[in-house]
Amino acid sequence: MCGIVGILGKSSVANNLVDALRRLEYRGYDSAGVATVEDGTLDRRRAEGKLRNLEKRLLAEPLAGRTGIGHTRWATHGRPIERNAHPHMTAKVSVVHNGIIENFRDLRAKLEAKGHRFETDTDTEAVVHLITDELDQSNDPVAAAHKALNQLQGAFALGIIFAGHDDLMIAARKGSPLAIGHGSGEMYLGSDAIALAPFTDAITYLEEGDWAVLHRSGADIYDRDGARIERPMIKAVASSLLVDKGNYRHFMAKEIHEQPEVISHTLANYLDMAAARVNFPDLGVDLANISRVTISACGTAYYAGLVAKYWIERFARLPVDIDVASEMRYRETPLPENGLAIFVSQSGETADTLATLRYCKANRQHVASIVNVRTSTIARESHAVLPTLAGPEIGVASTKAFTCQLSVLACLAIAIGRARGEIAPEQETALVTALTEVPRHVAAILRNEDIYLPVAQDLAKARDVLYLGRGSSFPIALEGALKLKEISYIHAEGYAAGELKHGPIALIDESVPVIVVAPEDELFEKTVSNLQEVAARGGQIILISDAPPEKAGCKLAAHIPMPVVDAFIAPLLYAVPIQLIAYQTAVQIGTDVDQPRNLAKSVTVE
Ligand code: M6R
Numbered sequence: 001m002c003g004i005v006g007i008l009g010k011s012s013v014a015n016n017l018v019d020a021l022r023r024l025e026y027r028g029y030d031s032a033g034v035a036t037v038e039d040g041t042l043d044r045r046r047a048e049g050k051l052r053n054l055e056k057r058l059l060a061e062p063l064a065g066r067t068g069i070g071h072t073r074w075a076t077h078g079r080p081i082e083r084n085a086h087p088h089m090t091a092k093v094s095v096v097h098n099g100i101i102e103n104f105r106d107l108r109a110k111l112e113a114k115g116h117r118f119e120t121d122t123d124t125e126a127v128v129h130l131i132t133d134e135l136d137q138s139n140d141p142v143a144a145a146h147k148a149l150n151q152l153q154g155a156f157a158l159g160i161i162f163a164g165h166d167d168l169m170i171a172a173r174k175g176s177p178l179a180i181g182h183g184s185g186e187m188y189l190g191s192d193a194i195a196l197a198p199f200t201d202a203i204t205y206l207e208e209g210d211w212a213v214l215h216r217s218g219a220d221i222y223d224r225d226g227a228r229i230e231r232p233m234i235k236a237v238a239s240s241l242l243v244d245k246g247n248y249r250h251f252m253a254k255e256i257h258e259q260p261e262v263i264s265h266t267l268a269n270y271l272d273m274a275a276a277r278v279n280f281p282d283l284g285v286d287l288a289n290i291s292r293v294t295i296s297a298c299g300t301a302y303y304a305g306l307v308a309k310y311w312i313e314r315f316a317r318l319p320v321d322i323d324v325a326s327e328m329r330y331r332e333t334p335l336p337e338n339g340l341a342i343f344v345s346q347s348g349e350t351a352d353t354l355a356t357l358r359y360c361k362a363n364r365q366h367v368a369s370i371v372n373v374r375t376s377t378i379a380r381e382s383h384a385v386l387p388t389l390a391g392p393e394i395g396v397a398s399t400k401a402f403t404c405q406l407s408v409l410a411c412l413a414i415a416i417g418r419a420r421g422e423i424a425p426e427q428e429t430a431l432v433t434a435l436t437e438v439p440r441h442v443a444a445i446l447r448n449e450d451i452y453l454p455v456a457q458d459l460a461k462a463r464d465v466l467y468l469g470r471g472s473s474f475p476i477a478l479e480g481a482l483k484l485k486e487i488s489y490i491h492a493e494g495y496a497a498g499e500l501k502h503g504p505i506a507l508i509d510e511s512v513p514v515i516v517v518a519p520e521d522e523l524f525e526k527t528v529s530n531l532q533e534v535a536a537r538g539g540q541i542i543l544i545s546d547a548p549p550e551k552a553g554c555k556l557a558a559h560i561p562m563p564v565v566d567a568f569i570a571p572l573l574y575a576v577p578i579q580l581i582a583y584q585t586a587v588q589i590g591t592d593v594d595q596p597r598n599l600a601k602s603v604t605v606e
Contacts, residue, residue, distance in 0.1 A: 002098040003027035004187030006069040006159040006169050008216045014063040015068035022194040023053055028074025031085035035094040036065025040164045042094050046085040049050035053157050067166050070158040071096040076268040078121030079428035088125045090132045092163050097177040098191055100155030100264055103442055137338040142213055143355045145170045146390040149211055155439035156262040159189050172211040177441040180204040180219050181234060187214045196303040205246045249594045252395035256579050257446055259400050264439040265389040266404040270411035273436055276429040280415035283384040285366040287419035291336045295322040296356045297344035300398040304405035305344050306475035307571045311413035317422045327351035329359055341365035346393055346401035348376020350552045357381060363561035370408050372401050395594045397487050399579045406572050410435055439564045443578045455542055455558045456584035462513050463491055470527050472571045476517045487586040497530040510538040517574050521567040529552055540543035544577050
């Protein structure tokens with residue numbers, strides 16, 4: 001997790017860059033750095049560790065310049081040492097970056113073959129040399145940056161300055177947030193508006209795929225197709241400088257769209273991306289000698305745990321017992337020697353989950369919790385804490401917390417499988433590589449949001465909706481039904497697709513939409529058979545799948561196309577369409593999306 005800032009100022013900017021970075025330190029503090037343009041030349045100061053080390057460095061070696069960028073780092077590629085600290089630069093360009101450049105290895109190989117010398121282990125340095133390479137050919141910084149941006153894959157936010165250009169900064173957003181601040185004859189850039197609060201409250205949020213050319217007089221913004229576009233300037237009020245909705249109508253929409261970034265941060269915490277290995281913290285228990293995993297949680301967090309059951313049993317060949325916390329706490333279930341008990345909770349305060357944790361602890365289980373609030377009671381009472389780095393989740397309907405919980409659980413499944421000798425190094429590489437690609441795929445799914453509108457318009461008229469899925473898609477079907485009912489108040493049920501004929505098929509007629517979560521995996525053909533059963537009874541099928549619609553073998557009311565990916569990561573991706581379907585349906589109906597009736601964000605009673 002990293003924070004980036006930029007200032008086109010009237011006087012020396014180094015100190016203001018550090019002020020802004022201080023407000024972003026929650027995003028990472030492995031190292032920090034600033035770079036400026038002074039007399040046409042780029043220069044920088046960097047320091048390992050917390051921001052105060054950079055401040056000391058700047059006191060000892062001040063940095064002049066009215067144009068600058070800054071960075072506080074959460075290491076993903078390359079150890080947290082000064083050499084890997086941002087800003088990265090050549091004589092021509094300097095870059096700060098938040099996110100992951102997925103194709104950095106390919107880019108680096110090509111650029112090294114052309115004679116570029118790399119000095120760091122980071123993915124970011126490939127961006128610096130790519131832009132330098134374009135500048136070698138055209139010497140037009142805007143054109144060079146644009147050409148380079150078009151070659152980058154991954155989810156990222158970038159701030160770029162150039163030697164010889166004192167009144168120019170380029171910003172780009174693809175999957176990681178970025179805000180532009182408007183001053184009087186000054187312009188600012190920040191990972192969020194909080195960073196810019198000391199300087200300005202006039203904020204423009206870049207949208208997915210946008211890139212911008214900043215001068216002191218203002219910003220020209222372009223969309224992902226290169227068309228000049230206007231984005232609104234809003235006044236950020238003091239309270240909203242803590243947590244605001246940005247350009248979104250609801251927190252839920254904002255949180256859905258934050259997923260590429262927060263998944264990326266969460267994965268970076270548990271993976272060594274450069275080595276394509278899981279880098280799991282010590283849980284205080286020997287993962288090779290666990291006899292059984294017990295998972296407990298409530299609501300959406302329970303469904304994350306249910307996906308993990310499929311992953312852990314499949315990849316680690318270890319039995320997993322799972323139950324909703326409100327049942328497990330009274331079930332008096334016998335618990336094994338050497339058992340690992342895992343609790344999943346966004347808030348970390350859910351009463352039933354906490355009570356079950358205490359039961360498991362009293363019964364000699366080693367307790368690990370996956371929480372979004374690190375200071376929560378569940379975190380404090382656990383032997384080990386595995387944080388999700390989703391950031392504050394305000395919408396009552398859990399979205400980004402869910403996919404971050406899945407991200408941690410996916411890494412845990414690989415870690416247990418490796419410890420037990422069930423996952424060979426090549427398989428680990430393949431699984432980790434697939435996980436690394438999740439933020440990019442999620443960003444791509446979110447770019448296709450318009451296709452959900454007609455589906456939502458139809459669903460808004462329904463009285464009952466069924467969701468079907470098999471294997472690890474079954475919990476996603478359950479989560480889809482929960483999401484829809486909690487914010488749209490439409491009755492919805494999730495079923496294992498094979499269970500359809502054991503009862504629920506009686507509900508199906510022309511008025512019942514059936515949403516089918518069906519990646520084209522080894523179970524796809526079985527699900528297709530269930531589709532035929534629904535179609536034969538007139539059900540309106542909405543198929544979410546990477547398989548082309550013809551493969552359904554029946555008439556579909558709608559087909560939501562998905563990227564073709566390793567089946568392992570499918571739950572992380574298919575979670576997104578079911579969130580968008582629920583959200584857009586609720587918007588059609590006009591419910592209070594962020595605070596639906598009868599619900600609370602943190603359920604501290606049983
Ligand atoms: O804070 P927790 O994750 O422990 O909360 C558990 C459930 O209350 C929560 O997931 C709830 O189901 C959500 N509103 C679902 O969107």
